Amino acid sequence: MSRMLVDADAIRALAEILTDTNLTEIEISEKDSRIRVARAPATVVGQAVAAPVAAAPVVEAPVAAAPADLSKHPGALTSPMVGVAYLTADPSSPPYVTVGQTIAAGQTVMLIEAMKTFSQIKATKGGTVTQILVASGDPVEFGQPLIIVE
Numbered sequence: 001m002s003r004m005l006v007d008a009d010a011i012r013a014l015a016e017i018l019t020d021t022n023l024t025e026i027e028i029s030e031k032d033s034r035i036r037v038a039r040a041p042a043t044v045v046g047q048a049v050a051a052p053v054a055a056a057p058v059v060e061a062p063v064a065a066a067p068a069d070l071s072k073h074p075g076a077l078t079s080p081m082v083g084v085a086y087l088t089a090d091p092s093s094p095p096y097v098t099v100g101q102t103i104a105a106g107q108t109v110m111l112i113e114a115m116k117t118f119s120q121i122k123a124t125k126g127g128t129v130t131q132i133l134v135a136s137g138d139p140v141e142f143g144q145p146l147i148i149v150e
Contacts, residue, residue, distance in 0.1 A: 011037055022139055070133065070145040077124055077147045079140045083114035087136045097147065101129050109147055112140060125149060 014026050014037040025038040070076055079085070087095040087110050097109045104126045111118045131148040134140060 011035065022137065070131075070148065073145065073148055075125070075127060075130070075149040076145040077109065077121070077149060079112060079142055079144045079146055080121070081112055081114050081119065082142050083112040083119075083140060085134045085136065085138050085140045085146065086111040086113065086118070087132070087134075097129050097132070099129055099132055103127065103129060103149065110134075121146065123149060 014028075014035070017023070018026060018037060025036065027036040087097075089096075089111070096111075097103055097107075103109065103123050105123055107123045107126075108120045109123050109129075110121045112121055113119075127149040129147055130150045133145050133147060140146065
């Protein structure tokens with residue numbers, strides 16, 4: 001088994017590409033070696049940070065149990081559209097909601113920008129925000145869970 005030499009500058013460049021493009025993962029494979037650079041998705045308000053992952057040989061491993069599909073959670077508020085999520089009205093404003101906050105049905109919880117138009121995303125039910133599953137500036141897909149309200 002050959003070992004790939006780790007190029008720290010290449011890993012830094014890949015991490016910068018992640019940040020610039022809002023991608024969550026880039027992988028380069030050569031024969032039996034690979035470099036994977038990924039950033040963890042944010043689960044609360046904050047910035048996800050690109051973190052280099054050490055080069056490792058490709059090895060078949062048992063597949064771990066898939067995480068629960070949060071879009072099926074009874075308290076999930078899902079995205080009604082494709083766009084970019086924003087947790088605040090502008091960078092200097094406080095977030096619309098925070099984890100632990102009690103909200104009412106119809107309350108604005110975030111904005112989604114699509115085609116230069118900002119749409120208010122409103123809570124479909126009242127309760128306590130237990131998870132915020134996106135960070136400001138994250139791209140979102142139709143049906144993607146955004147927050148969990150219990």
